[in-house]
Every structure is written in structure tokens, then in C-alpha cells.
Amino acid sequence: MYEKITAENPYEVPMRIYPAVHYTMGGLWVDYELMSNIKGLFVLGEANFSDHGANRLGASALMQGLADGYFVIPYTIGNYLADEIKNPLVPSNHEAFDEAERKVSDRIDQLMSIKGSRPVESFHKSLGRIMWNKCGMARNAQGLQEAIKEVRELKEEFWKDVRIPGEINEMNPELDKAQRVADFIELGELMCIDALHRNESAGGHFRDEYQTPDGEALRRDDEFMYVAAWEYISEHQWQLHKEELRYEEVKPTQRSYK
């Protein structure tokens, strides 16, 4: 695979290795039964936050998919349904369905009516650049503050100037991508806010300001031994819920590759 990408044979030429964005860490908040704060909505695998708080090491996607799907959900779904079994089916003409449908179609209409000048792809790239430069492997308070500002500006421009060709009721990959990029922009802003809030270095989060004299991550467990769960309130507003972490058997230690 490496040779196909680079046209260099790694048996003959040293491999060129460089960091790249793989995934975002964290995910939707769930309880120990893997149920989100919406009753009856379970979140499995990498989409939830439970095992990917600060770290995302190789193959953990598979690990969490298996752990959640194989060991947790077979019990917890049944546990939830046991209380529901007497409730009649909720018909899909319930007003909540109408409201959800309206929200989605309104958003699609809004996106399509912008008829601006910039392709979705160019917004995606701009967002990527901001995140890579300022919320990347090493971040600091100043960069993150700038990034939050830049992402907000990008969001404004996106909703004013994005150009989505094609129609709504047809296969439209640009519309599909626009919806994702709109979400990425929102998530990007929150990631910067979260990274700015966490005044320590831990796992994949390295703040320039918090390092040991020899450049390793400096944890600050006295202040930050909690999961930061952010609840969406309104545009640019999230409320922090701290979920305390207690380690009884294994104690977290400084991450060091030495």
C-alpha cells in the first residue's frame, strides 16, 4: 500500500513517516448501559465517548465495536426493553416525527437556497487547515483562541457563501457533503473550546504550556481528573458537565515514549 501511494519501495528507500489526522477522539455521552441522554437512543462503538476519551490507539475501533456489541449491548438493550414491553408502538405520525422531519428539511432548504460561490470542498479544506495548525498535535491557549474565532468566521461564511449544485430530491453528493461539513465546523469549534478548557496535557491532548522539562506531557490530575461532557445549548453555547474519574486499582501515569 505504501508503495502504491509513494512510488517508493520501502525495502530499498527509507519510509517517510509523518503525522496525519486519523480520527477525532471522544464522542457522544452515554451512561454505563450505553444509552445517550436521549432515552432509548443507544450509541455503540466509536460514536460514543466511553473508551476514547483522551486516547485513540491502533485498532481501538475494532476493540470498542466488539466490546460494546458483543458484551454490553446484548444485556443493556434487553434491560431497557423489559420496561418498555407493555408500551404500545409509537406511531410514526407522532408529532415528534413531524418536527424532526421539518427540522431536517428546513436545514436542507436553507443550505440549497444559499447559492453562494465557494464549493463545499473548499470549506472542508479551510476547516482542516485551521484545526491542523491550531488544534493539532500540540496546541496552546493563544492558538486555540484564534482557532475558535477563525472557525466561527468560517461558519458564517459557509452559511452565506456555500455553493451546492444539483437538486434536493436526487442523488446529490455535494448536498450530502455540505451537511457533514456543517457538522464538522460545529464540532471543530467545540473541540477547540474543549482543548482550551483542559489546562493540562494528557493522552492525545498536548498543550505547549504543560510539559515537563524534557518535553513530556504534564498531567494535572488534581484539577482535571474528569470527563468533560459538553451539552449543546444554542449556537456557540455549550454547557460543561464534569464527570469525575476515580481510579481505584490502576493509577494514571505520565505518558512517555522513552
Added chain:
Amino acid sequence: MEHYTMHLTLKVWRQKNADSKGRFETYEVKDISSEMSFLEMFDVLNERLIREGKEPIAFDHDCREGICGTCSMYINGRPHGPWHATTTCQLHMRAFRNGDTIVVEPWRAKAFPVIKDLIVNRNAFDRIIQAGGYISVNTGNAVDGNAIPIKKENADKAFAAAACIGCGACVAACKNSSALLFVSAKVAHLALLPQGEPERKTRVVSMIEQMDKEGFGSCTFTQACEAVCPKEISITNISRLKKEYLRAGLESDR
């Protein structure tokens, strides 16, 4: 690796939807880096088309690392293009020369109707999988990974068959539009492992039944499928499928 800039002519199949007639459209694509992937080249072209107020070319893609099987397209008369054992997303522009004309078409098979431009509907494959490409397993408890011994040779063969990503290139390359290489990979993968045992007698029959229902053609063993398969699925799997089919016919309780 040195890279160079290329100017290309693209002839791409454009088709609004399944009901409308398609046609080739020609695009002059300038300033493409030889180090771009084939799909990146499409991204660049699409961005330009959108800026010019034109409809971008619809194509399927997801992982872009050769594991999901969505990036289906015929490039210069060959599924997934000129490189051996390579998906379209892994194909890089250095496979072509500056000034080349590249012809790009969707898969063409009755069971894979065009949805738009280069995107075809491959749900037929999903329905074949639903018909039998699964195993029964107990959840809730951790089974020790090595509790059931599996012969090394079988494990290797099953693993090689499991590499099939369901891209459909085998169907597209086949003059009969047969899906047998795909189905055989799935059947062989599970038939070789003890985990596949509970459904062994019904799986192959149900999958073949579904395959026929979907309108794929019959296999006449031309071996075109093996030649273009990006995952190098071997046609020996087809022999295994036939053996499984015969065995199921003899032993089935259905």
C-alpha cells in the same frame, strides 16, 4: 518521489439518473500532480466544475484506502484502472502520462443499475449477503480467541477469501455479468471456518438463489473476474463453492 504536472483529457460517462440516457462528456483537466490519487483528481475537477457553475461528476467513494469497495468505476476499459490488484482510490495519477486521454465509465451490469454518472446501485450484493453471509454466534461472553483450533492452511485460505471488499469489479469485467467470484469468496470464507458450520448446508444454496434472482449471469469460467479483482480473490474459490453446493444438495434437509 519526483512529481510532475499533467494535462489530461477526460471522457466521463454522465447520466442524470437510472431512467435517463447517458453520454460521454469531455473535460480538459489541467495542472494535475502525478502524485495525486485518481479520486483526488476527480475532487479537483469537481471543485473547478462547481466554481464554473456546472454539475460535478457523481462518483462513489468512502474509505479511500482500498477496504470499503465503493469506488467502482471503469477506467480505460478496465475495472479500477490499469494497476494490478489496486482499487480506484489507490490508483495514482503517475499511472498515466501527460497528455493522455482517460475514459471513465460506471460498472455496466443489469443487476447494478446506474444511479447517477459513475454511481451504480450495488444493493444486489447486500441482498446476497443477507441471504447467507452471516454466522450464528453467542454474544455476552468472551470466548477465548484460540479456543477452537483451526488448521493453518484453512485459516490462510479463509483469510484470503475474506479479503473480498464487495466492489463488484468481477461482475463488471465479466461478459456474462456473473457474480460468482464474489459469492464464492463469501461462501468459501465461512465454509472453511468452524464458525461457519451451523449454516453451512443452507448458506450456499440461499446465496446462489438470491444471486440468480438479482439477474446476474451464469459463470462460464472465463476468469476475467480474477484478473481484475483488486483483492486478488482466486477463482479456486469458485471450485470450492461448487463443492459446497453439491454437498449442500446431497445433505440438505430442505
